[in-house]
Amino acid sequence: MITIKPPVNANVSSPALARADRAFLCSPFLLPFLLCMQITSISLADITGATGVEKGYTQKPLSELAAESAVMWLIQVGLVRREVDGQGITDSFRLTLLGRQIVGNYEKSGNPMPNPSWFDRLRNWLDRWFRLPF
Secondary structure, eight states, X not given: OOOOOOOOOOOOOHHHHHHHHHHHHHSSBOHHHHHHHHHSOEEHHHHSHHXXXXXXXXXXXXXXXXXXXXXXXXXXXXXXXXXXXXXXXXEEEEEOHHHHHHHHHHHHHOOOOOOOOHHXXXXXXXXXXXXXXX
């Protein structure tokens, strides 16, 4: 079992928290994906193909395009950020404070991740494809 620091209380609005939670539930990723990101960065190669399934990040193998698209949506809702090194942006990702808050909520409840309802999937799809620019 992975030991995790308690999440930092960020000033996040309820709609943003709900949208981020819904985005993660509707993503192809599983909770171990976020749990591992709390400790270390995860590269795109670790998410794609059979490697993602073996590590418990996904239920089925994802192509590089599908994995990157799903991660980019999680970046846009604020759950994940790209890792930066001395040379610039890398192909690795880390958890944000909002992501830590979502993980903390699942850990506090002690319940497994719920399956998203059809309404959650519809709402996530609408948020993702018809969002207004800021």
